[in-house]
Amino acid sequence: MTKGTRMAERYEVVVAGGGVVGLSVAYALACEGISTAVLDRREPGREASWAGAGLLPAPSDPDRRPTHPTLQLRAWSASLYPEWSARLREETGLDNGYRRTGGVDVARTEAEEHALRTTAGRWRVEGIAHERLAPADFARVEPALAPGLRAAYFLPDRSQVRNPWHLRALAAAIEGRRGRVFAGRGVEGFATRGDRVTGVATAEGPIGADFVVVAAGAWSGGLLAGLGVRAPTPPVKGQIVLLHGGRPLLRRIVEHGKHYLVPREDGRVLIGATEEDAGFDVLPTDDSYRGLLDVAFGLCPILREAEIEATWAGLRPGSLDTRPYIGPAPGFRNLIVAAGHKRAGLQLSPATAELVADLVLGRPPRIDLASFRVDREAAPPGDDVFRS
Numbered sequence: 504m505t506k507g508t509r510m511a512e513r514y515e516v517v518v519a520g521g522g523v524v525g526l527s528v529a530y531a532l533a534c535e536g537i538s539t540a541v542l543d544r545r546e547p548g549r550e551a552s553w554a555g556a557g558l559l560p561a562p563s564d565p566d567r568r569p570t571h572p573t574l575q576l577r578a579w580s581a582s583l584y585p586e587w588s589a590r591l592r593e594e595t596g597l598d599n600g601y602r603r604t605g606g607v608d609v610a611r612t613e614a615e616e617h618a619l620r621t622t623a624g625r626w627r628v629e630g631i632a633h634e635r636l637a638p639a640d641f642a643r644v645e646p647a648l649a650p651g652l653r654a655a656y657f658l659p660d661r662s663q664v665r666n667p668w669h670l671r672a673l674a675a676a677i678e679g680r681r682g683r684v685f686a687g688r689g690v691e692g693f694a695t696r697g698d699r700v701t702g703v704a705t706a707e708g709p710i711g712a713d714f715v716v717v718a719a720g721a722w723s724g725g726l727l728a729g730l731g732v733r734a735p736t737p738p739v740k741g742q743i744v745l746l747h748g749g750r751p752l753l754r755r756i757v758e759h760g761k762h763y764l765v766p767r768e769d770g771r772v773l774i775g776a777t778e779e780d781a782g783f784d785v786l787p788t789d790d791s792y793r794g795l796l797d798v799a800f801g802l803c804p805i806l807r808e809a810e811i812e813a814t815w816a817g818l819r820p821g822s823l824d825t826r827p828y829i830g831p832a833p834g835f836r837n838l839i840v841a842a843g844h845k846r847a848g849l850q851l852s853p854a855t856a857e858l859v860a861d862l863v864l865g866r867p868p869r870i871d872l873a874s875f876r877v878d879r880e881a882a883p884p885g886d887d888v889f890r891s
């Protein structure tokens with residue numbers, strides 16, 4: 504930690520980490536006219552945010568605001584996506600690939616059917632459009648589904664985004680609004696005075712800031728530990744297989760438990776994803792790749808016709824439970840943590856960004872942040888409302 508360094512370069516806000524969370528935070532701030540710089544130790548948007556599938560949940564009925572902040576975060580973020588996507592396109596000319604593809608959730612066993620029925624009960628309460636399909640209708644909604652599935656629910660509003668396109672559009676929009684996005688400039692430490700950070704240290708010299716936002720994904724915990732702040736962000740490895748069908752073989756997003764198939768309009772299909780505790784290792788493995796193919800071929804046999812184009816892995820940033828951290832770092836008034844979004848960072852990024860903007864601007868946060876505090880008690884197991 505550097506103390507009392509003089510800093511010539513200065514922004515109102517410095518964001519450490521240029522994944523989808525850091526870039527979204529910087530975009531929300533740039534939209535408020537705040538001078539913001541995003542620093543990434545490598546090329547921004549090449550870690551988890553690039554690796555993710557871009558699956559977005561269906562928004563709930565706007566007239567039925569969920570009661571719990573975790574559900575509010577998900578619902579608000581889902582409703583912001585179409586708005587942000589249109590605005591990004593208008594400002595940059597870039598399409599982020601946001602599409603309302605619709606999705607089908609399927610069950611193969613009695614236990615899975617029971618679990619899906621419970622989930623459908625929650626959709627009903629939240630006002631998320633869904634339809635339990637009669638077996639004769641499975642093929643109407645998704646002709647590629649394997650015969651013999653036990654249950655299927657259609658969610659017409661489930662959507663997707665093309666992660667690399669979205670990240671590119673965010674970076675362009677930030678720069679279009681006079682924000683800065685630095686590649687290859689990592690945050691190495693913080694300058695502090697009492698309970699405030701005054702800036703960050705980088706290999707190219709210090710940068711002053713009124714606020715610093717730590718959005719460094721799975722590396723956030725390590726970065727904050729340097730300040731004595733405990734915010735574990737253990738990496739959760741996820742692998743994906745990308746198929747190319749040459750023509751669209753699948754229409755809808757298909758979900759089966761924690762596995763999913765995401766069709767792109769160009770005939771590609773993403774098969775995801777594993778969930779592994781493998782430290783910071785990002786090498787794809789044969790076992791996982793075969794397991795994902797088995798899942799895909801079992802759900803949609805026509806995918807056997809597709810070519811395997813690529814496999815990759817990324818590191819989801821974990822947290823102490825299933826919720827992200829959104830809020831000030833304990834002991835610091837102007838150091839904000841926006842990290843630990845695990846399986847749901849793409850989907851939760853717009854609302855996370857708007858909440859960070861509330862904190863920076865001194866507005867009451869539009870969602871109660873108690874559930875996302877860095878120093879909260881861990882939520883009980885089974886509280887996992889963020890699926891993807």
Ligand SMILES: Cc1cc2nc3c(=O)[nH]c(=O)nc-3n(C[C@H](O)[C@H](O)[C@H](O)COP(=O)(O)OP(=O)(O)OC[C@H]3O[C@@H](n4cnc5c(N)ncnc54)[C@H](O)[C@@H]3O)c2cc1C
Nearest residue numbers: 520522523524552555556557558690720741817848849850
């Ligand atoms: C296989 C897979 C599938 C997924 N599918 C989905 C999905 O369908 N929907 C969904 O919502 N989510 C999905 N996720 C989760 C989602 O990708 C993550 O939650 C999200 O990308 C986290 O974003 P982030 O910005 O916090 O982290 P990252 O994208 O990891 O970004 C962190 C950035 O910080 C930078 N950094 C690290 N240390 C420093 C430092 N000291 N200084 C400066 N920069 C630093 C890194 O280089 C990186 O660019 C998936 C993840 C994986 C791996």
